Amino acid sequence: MTLSRRLFLSMVMAGTALPALGAAEPDVIIVGAGVAGLAAARALMAANKSVLVVEARDRIGGRAVTDSTTFGFPFDLGAQWIEAGRTNPAMAILKEMNVRPVPDRQEQAIYIGGSEAPKEEYARFEKIAIDASRKLVDALKKAPDVPVGRVLVAQDPLERLAYAMVGPLESGVELGELSTRDFMRQPEREPQYSVPEGLGALVARWGAKVPVKLGTRVVRIDSTGGQVLAVTTNGQLSAKAVIVTVPTGVLANGPFGFAPQLSATKREAIAQLPMALYNKVALSFGRKVIDAPAGRSVIGLNRKQEAFDAIVRPYNRDAAIVFVGGAQARQLEEEGTGAALAFAMSALAEIYGNDLRGLLARSSVTRWGKDPFARGSWSMATPGNADKRSVLAQPHHDRVFFAGEATDPVWATRVGGAYASGLRAAREALAVLGAKR
Ligand SMILES: Cc1cc2nc3c(=O)[nH]c(=O)nc-3n(C[C@H](O)[C@H](O)[C@H](O)COP(=O)(O)OP(=O)(O)OC[C@H]3O[C@@H](n4cnc5c(N)ncnc54)[C@H](O)[C@@H]3O)c2cc1C
Known part of the structure; x- marks a missing residue:
């Protein structure tokens, strides 16, 4: 059922009951089908609980997503590496799916102003x-x-x-x-792994059996009554408990509300865990223009003294992926995809020659800051506020639980944090489902 935005808003404002969505009421509703939501769902399903994941996008995986078609090699638009592979909780996804990790990015070449250091x-x-x-x-x-x-x-x-x-x-x-x-707090990077099909593609396969309602945006969680209600753009759902896994950027900027309202300490935690910005520019060329070994990591300062980080010849292709972050990523997002592309091209041309400028075949530029369901790339605590992650992780009003990378005290910002937090929130929800009310 679709409602006009106006009617929908007026119903939410007036507290009018929206039509129920879906048939049977699940034990747990999970908001967001990223790694955290999928991990929570799988753990609850393994404990014989019924779950429904509600996802705003028309796909699962959230910030783990692979473009497998544009370049002829998998381009991870979001999460790409499993870092600190010996202890990273997300290695469990590879194990469950019988996927062998590939060691990645061992050596870096350094270029300053176009010349190798x-x-x-x-x-x-x-x-x-x-x-x-x-x-x-x-x-x-x-x-x-x-x-x-x-x-x-x-x-x-x-x-x-x-x-x-x-x-x-x-x-x-x-x-x-x-x-x-x-x-x-973050564990050391090495060993760092990638997966041959792309991390996003692996996550999509791993989560494929989880029941997900796609294209449905949750705008409000109401735990004031006997059941917890999830008010969505497609109607209303209810369950015994809800796990919220949306990024802090969505919690801060919504539209996403809670009844009763979140405590002041929780709201402060959200405010002090803002979204960082990190984007990728992928480019492929009509023929071999980059003279470098496959998968080489290149870092440096361009002639304008701007720092850059890139992988050239990924998967042994005539291609490159250039990474941008922080203030520069924000500025490039504001200026548009053309500006990000120009930055990447000129950083590469300084090193590998201007020939590549005329040979661009395909390109793709991420804009995670403008993505309404992420509003950035991952959470970073502001100075003095690293402890806010455990505040954000605490339950709200007994039956509303929080997961997502931002809530993990060790693996925050990463897929490993999302995975571990999903399991933690599932355990918390199970404890409530088992308890007498
Ligand atoms: C460019 C980039 C590179 C990265 N590289 C790495 C890396 O190499 N290694 C690594 O470990 N991590 C990396 N990360 C971080 C990693 O992607 C995240 O930590 C992880 O995927 C977060 O998972 P999550 O489940 O917590 O959140 P998400 O994946 O964001 O899942 C939350 C879900 O909630 C949905 N949602 C949002 N609002 C609503 C709403 N109102 N109603 C319903 N659904 C909603 C979203 O669409 C999303 O699917 C990278 C991220 C980016 C952006």
Whole structure:
């Protein structure tokens, strides 16, 4: 059933009962079919509970999504790597699906102003990176938290590049906005894995058996009555419990409300876990124009001294993926896809020659900040607020639970955090379903 926006809004405002959606009432409604929602659903189903996942998009996977058609190789528009593979909870998805992880991005080539850095600069870059970690560890011994930008102050171009790999190109925020505690909570990157079909494609296969109502946006969770209601753009659903997995950008900017209202501490937690921005520009060329080994990771500063990060010849194709983050990603999103494409082309042309400019065959530019169901790439705590993740994770009004990458105390920002939080919220919901009311 479709309702006009006006009628829908007037019904929500007036608290009018919307028509019920779907037949039998599930034990648990899960809002969002990303990794967190799918993990929660699968865990509840394994415990013989009935679930319905309600998803605003017309696909599952959320911020894990692969474009398998445009380039002839899988392009992950969102999550791509399983980092810290020895301990990452998301490795369970690969195990469940019998998929072998592929070790990824071992070596980096460094370019400054279009020329490869001399050997001694590689050694110095490594030392800068090691010193940076030590400085951040020391900073946390002296104070509970501090913006990374106060600890890491670049004195020369190589330091600027190394620190960009901590801030915009790793965390999706500038160093001054980055919490040292939130950054240092993350386990070491290595070993880093990718999956041959693309991580998004794997997640879509893994979640395929979960019952999902697609194209249905939840606007309000109401736990004031006997059942918990999920008011959606397609009508109303009810269940014994609800798990909310939408990104903090959606919780903050909605439209997404709760009755009763979330506590002030919970609202503050959402405000202090804003969305970082990290985007990708994928390009393919008509013939071989990039002289580099397959899958080479290239980082550097272009002639304008802007930092960049790229993978060239992914899957041994005549292609490249260029990554942008933080303030620069925001600016490029504002300027439009043409600007992001121009940035990527010129960073590559400085290194591999201007010939590639005339040979662009296909391109794709992500714009996660403009995506209404993500509103950014992942949550990063503001300085002093790393502990807000566990506040966000707490249940609301007994039967409304929170999952999603932003709620995980260790693996936040990543697929591993989404997965672990989904399992945690499923356990919390099971405890309520088993309890007498
Ligand atoms: C460009 C980019 C690169 C990344 N790279 C990596 C990486 O290499 N490795 C890694 O581990 N992580 C990476 N991440 C982060 C990773 O994608 C996320 O941490 C993870 O996918 C989040 O899963 P989630 O289930 O918490 O949220 P989501 O995947 O966002 O799922 C939430 C779901 O809720 C839906 N939704 C939103 N609003 C509503 C509503 N009102 N009603 C109903 N449904 C709604 C959304 O459509 C979405 O499907 C990357 C992210 C981006 C954007």
